[in-house]
Amino acid sequence: DAKTTQPPSMDCAEGRAANLPCNHSTISGNEYVYWYRQIHSQGPQYIIHGLKNNETNEMASLIITEDRKSSTLILPHATLRDTAVYYCIVRLPNSNSGYALNFGKGTSLLVTP
Amino acid sequence: SQTIHQWPATLVQPVGSPLSLECTVEGTSNPNLYWYRQAAGRGLQLLFYSVGIGQISSEVPQNLSASRPQDRQFILSSKKLLLSDSGFYLCAWSPPWSLGSPLHFGNGTRLTVT
Numbered sequence: 001d002a003k004t005t006q007p008p009s010m011d012c013a014e015g016r017a018a019n020l021p022c023n024h025s026t027i028s029g030n031e032y033v034y035w036y037r038q039i040h041s042q043g044p045q046y047i048i049h050g051l052k053n054n055e056t057n058e059m060a061s062l063i064i065t066e067d068r069k070s071s072t073l074i075l076p077h078a079t080l081r082d083t084a085v086y087y088c089i090v091r092l093p094n095s096n097s098g099y100a101l102n103f104g105k106g107t108s109l110l111v112t113p
Numbered sequence: 114s115q116t117i118h119q120w121p122a123t124l125v126q127p128v129g130s131p132l133s134l135e136c137t138v139e140g141t142s143n144p145n146l147y148w149y150r151q152a153a154g155r156g157l158q159l160l161f162y163s164v165g166i167g168q169i170s171s172e173v174p175q176n177l178s179a180s181r182p183q184d185r186q187f188i189l190s191s192k193k194l195l196l197s198d199s200g201f202y203l204c205a206w207s208p209p210w211s212l213g214s215p216l217h218f219g220n221g222t223r224l225t226v227t
């Protein structure tokens with residue numbers, strides 16, 4: 001699975017858009033990009049994933065560059081409850097590990113009033 | 114809808130004591146099941162995964178073992194706990210053979226070995 005690089009921490013003002021970057025320059029053609037977040041002392045929560053096209057759901061938008069070497073998770077109107085560690089993960093859909101994900105250290109997002 | 118249950122939420126055990134953490138999934142059949150561990154201030158480490166009853170794969174050598182006695186039940190065990198086994202243990206599931214499907218996590222068990 002391709003490795004990812006994320007900034008260790010970011011701040012965002014409440015009500016503003018939070019844009020979390022992820023670099024995955026070694027991504028291969030069949031690898032998906034996944035985003036999860038983990039609020040303190042809870043299990044990780046799935047946010048969104050994509051392969052090539054941009055994706056949007058009720059939680060966030062995922063923008064993947066045309067060369068797929070990087071992506072950005074966008075929380076359009078951040079709230080205090082969005083304060084969490086955000087993980088960007090790249091993975092083949094049919095890996096031998098039963099589709100397990102390799103979590104790195106992620107980005108700690110702090111949303112401030 | 115599918116749900117995942119993990120218990121207990123917190124556990125304090127002395128060194129050398131046994132461990133049994135249980136995870137069950139409802140609302141799906143033949144899920145892929147996973148055990149992860151998160152040490153304080155660190156990322157998640159995959160410990161075990163299972164693609165079917167009785168099929169367990171270990172990712173790292175350790176003092177722990179896993180079993181899957183039923184389709185939707187996944188158990189993490191140890192015969193004798195070590196201090197280094199302390200951490201946040203997470204169970205997760207994903208649909209079987211489903212292209213690109215995400216993992217869904219339980220709320221975790223915080224284990225403190227004293």
